[in-house]
Amino acid sequence: MKKGKVCVFGSFNLDIVAGMSHFPQPGESVIARNSMMGAGGKGGNQAMAALRAGARVHYIGKVGRDDFGSFARRHLDNAGFDAVTLFSTAEYPTGNALIYVAGNDAQNMIAVDPGANLTVSDEEVEQCRPAIAAADLLLTQLENNLSAVEKVIAIATEAETYIVLNPAPFQKIPDALLAQIDLLTPNAHECTLLTGITVNDISSAQRAAEQLHLKGVKAVVVTLGAQGALLSASGQTELVPACPAQPKDNTGVRDAFNGALASQLAGGYSLLQAATFASAYAALCAEREGAAASMPTYLQALARLEAFKTVH
Numbered sequence: 663m664k665k666g667k668v669c670v671f672g673s674f675n676l677d678i679v680a681g682m683s684h685f686p687q688p689g690e691s692v693i694a695r696n697s698m699m700g701a702g703g704k705g706g707n708q709a710m711a712a713l714r715a716g717a718r719v720h721y722i723g724k725v726g727r728d729d730f731g732s733f734a735r736r737h738l739d740n741a742g743f744d745a746v747t748l749f750s751t752a753e754y755p756t757g758n759a760l761i762y763v764a765g766n767d768a769q770n771m772i773a774v775d776p777g778a779n780l781t782v783s784d785e786e787v788e789q790c791r792p793a794i795a796a797a798d799l800l801l802t803q804l805e806n807n808l809s810a811v812e813k814v815i816a817i818a819t820e821a822e823t824y825i826v827l828n829p830a831p832f833q834k835i836p837d838a839l840l841a842q843i844d845l846l847t848p849n850a851h852e853c854t855l856l857t858g859i860t861v862n863d864i865s866s867a868q869r870a871a872e873q874l875h876l877k878g879v880k881a882v883v884v885t886l887g888a889q890g891a892l893l894s895a896s897g898q899t900e901l902v903p904a905c906p907a908q909p910k911d912n913t914g915v916r917d918a919f920n921g922a923l924a925s926q927l928a929g930g931y932s933l934l935q936a937a938t939f940a941s942a943y944a945a946l947c948a949e950r951e952g953a954a955a956s957m958p959t960y961l962q963a964l965a966r967l968e969a970f971k972t973v974h
């Protein structure tokens with residue numbers, strides 16, 4: 663497989679995760695069955711997924727000059743990225759997320775303090791121009807200040823780097839930004855907020871995707887959980903079935919999907935091939951605890967995909 667070059671601009675958070683039998687009610691203290699601290703943030707998670715799924719990755723992010731920031735630097739320096747550009751500020755803390763995981767389906771509740779992630783300046787983004795221009799694909803999200811996301815995307819547009827935007831967590835984005843996106847990857851909730859169409863099944867996702875195309879988005883992948891992922895591009899739609907999983911922790915599962923998708927697209931695979939692989943990759947991530955630490959390798963995901971295909 664060709665190792666494509668992926669540039670990921672996005673958040674780094676220090677995640678503190680507690681696994682519990684049920685989510686606490688207001689005023690209730692619940693004894694957790696376990697807890698862990700690890701690397702997270704949608705940008706860092708997606709970069710790790712793209713890397714382990716087979717891409718060469720340049721990660722760009724920003725942290726505080728604090729202990730969590732030192733943790734971030736150690737984690738990122740040891741991950742195996744081609745390059746890391748990590749800006750820092752003494753004025754804001756490193757982003758952090760307090761995460762509860764509970765229930766048979768291992769769903770989560772997350773409180774994020776984005777801290778330094780929201781302070782990326784135009785000058786800092788400008789320093790990243792060569793990295794963005796050198797990549798086959800730019801992957802970014804909405805967990806940073808919108809001004810930085812807009813500038814990163816403007817640079818990628820000028821450089822003709824393929825742009826993937828995962829619009830999570832949702833923030834309002836101008837149509838002018840959407841018009842520059844090659845591939846948008848909302849979930850049902852984000853798709854509803856982006857289009858005003860209530861997305862809860864395949865046909866509503868299809869209608870919402872059509873509206874996003876009218877705004878200039880070239881391709882759309884709507885992730886619909888157990889219903890799979892709807893792909894819409896070049897006047898055609900396809901449904902990629904969800905790969906079944908025995909979930910332990912759903913934190914970072916969509917990041918796994920997005921990172922794996924990006925790695926396969928940058929490696930030259932079609933959108934359908936990339937999304938099919940990403941679905942198996944995300945299933946494996948759900949079966950592991952933690953976010954960045956739970957990203958499987960390319961070969962592990964390939965084995966899961968083959969096993970899934972054999973059964974279906």
Ligand code: RIB
Nearest residue numbers: 675702703704759914953
């Ligand atoms: O997408 C999962 C991530 O969202 C977590 O790692 C947490 O940091 C939050 O940003």
